[in-house]
Amino acid sequence: MAEKTQPEYQFQHKHIFGIEQLSVADISHILATARSFREISSRPIKKVPTLRGKTIVNLFFEPSTRTRLSFEIAAKRMSADTFNISASTSSATKGETLVDTARNIQAMNPDVIIVRHASSGAPQLLAKHIDASVINAGDGAHEHPSQGLLDMMTVFDRKGRLEGLKLAIIGDIAHSRVALSDIIGFTRMGADVYLAGPQTFIPAAVDRLGVTVCRSVEDAVRGADVVMALRIQLERQNDSLIPSLREYSRFFGISNNLLDLAKEDVIVMHPGPVNRGVELSPDVADGRRSVILDQVTNGVAVRMALLYLVLGGNKGSDVQSESR
């Protein structure tokens, strides 16, 4: 996969809004770059000077612990200066619009803005008013591209390929930006994506994205190489999307019994944080098939790669020499 990258290939994206904008060559290149960075995090001194003097702003309009920490660690391991802004979307009600915020931050000349926002499309709006690169760290129910990339990296590591794999995504697809990034990414890389969940969680016309919607979790999991469970937001119960978590876990939760329908070497993924006993039974979440912590580790490497690439880094070999 990554090895097939054409020699004349150039990474051209200034902004990362979603997997949607990335070609097969782009994805392969990002994953190859991430793989070359991963080793840095296992060194005794986990820091390279690659992005020294660069200013990276984490602009989070929604609470996040994991993603923000992962981006921050990624930036710091590359010697960039990082700043965290936890903006509240309620600032809009005080009269400050996203465009105002963008212009103010721009005036401080950052190099990269990593943004998470409850509104789909907010990163694009930000990018229109700013010179810095914008990386989407999750926008509404749209995309979460770095998560999609780290998921692809994790699967590739375990399976040696993405093409032809059967990936089952189970749960709240409709409200999940992770699901959309994974659907687009894995199908683009040639995997066969199957979805299952209560119909209230299946987005309109999602089959048009090249996936197969299954009637039951069993159908989706049968013969799967990868099973990915999505987090159920607890408030969905009040939205008449599911009657109760109890019923959800009984009919759509992933247990070891269910996984016996999958391939022998199936791996189980989850974007976290897991509601143990809801999406995954505890023995699955912590069991031998779980690669949830690999996902977290790969997240740092993927985010290092994205920062490096949007700032104009291009060749994996440069990274290696520079990092030594």
Add this chain to the structure above:
Amino acid sequence: MKSIILLKNGRVIDPAQQRDEIADLGIIDGRVVSPDAVAEKDAEIFDIRGCWVVPGLIDMHVHLREPGEEYKETIETGCRAAAAGGFTAVACMPNTNPVNDNSAVTRYIVEKAATCAARVYPVGAISQGSKGEKLAEYGEMKLAGAVAVTDDGRPVVDSRLMRRAMEYASSHGLLVMSHAEELALSRGGCMNEGEISTRLGLRGVPAAAESIMVYREIALAELTGGRVHISHVSTAQSLVLISSAKARGVKVTAETAPHYFTLTEQAVLGYNTHAKMNPPLRTEQDRQAIRAALRDGTLDAIATDHAPHSVLQKEVEFNQAANGIVGLETSLSLSLALVREGLIGPGRLVELMSLTPARVLGVAGGSLDNGAIADVTVIDPEKRYIFSAEKGFSKGKNSPFDGWNLQGKAIYTFLAGRLSHCDI
């Protein structure tokens, strides 16, 4: 001194008289007269060879924003935009601030409009404050100049109130217009529900949110024997309901807007807030159904739903952006495309944009009969131009057609025989 005008050599298209011929048209003191009654030496002569002469266009669905949101539009600027678009009359929705739910507001609008470039027919609110609770004073508003009632933008949830509105409006000879939207089903949605909303991660509004309410209005019109007019129809499903209701004699009429027969939900891609309106842009299948319905008579009128907003409402996150686009200055060009494409003839276009709106609203205009008030639009169907929202007369620049190459334009608009717009 008498005002005498002679429009020479134009193609007079007046479906009210089944007329479509090359002829001259005279105007004396604001009334249409036979050209024989005009002595050329006394007249101001407009040689309009190659152009169409049609009864002044009437837009039965606009938002003029005054009183209350004059930074978006005023009655004056809205009327100038109307005249520039070939309109001589508009019906303005009541969702102003304060809401036009009483005769004082109605009268304010009428008085403001008296010196403007187009006739303004206020549409009063169905309910007080458009809150959907208690009927507004239709009789008083009608005396002040209202021609219809609607709670446009804040659809009437309570079916019993809607029933009462139809009954009570019929007592005053007022039309009830309905913005058909089942609010529980559309809640939180900001574009059509389908593949594009899934790809963009935006919450969708299903077509059923419109058609459920269209059916309710039809059923209530049937129950009460009242008249109902469905505003801005956007879905194929609604058209099936309207068509069958008409076939069995229900007093229902319906309009659509140029964006629904020109654009689809694809226009939203890139989170384009200038493609956000309510009801939302739908699918290609819906667009085709609307085009067919304009031809076969299921739809009665083309109205713009002209909805000016400032950048404050549009240069924001897509789900937070205000609904609506300006339309007065592009409606005619976009509708003329239907004629060029052979979907409808020029006479049908005039029915949709002038004659039927006049009849549905029960107002003057829609015909060039001798003695009629001389609201006349002269259209150059060949004129090509690039539409610039920035240079438009409306204060609102929120148009998805900004920068489009358009063809066909009003070059003269006469309001009671006086030029309200000239683009030559």
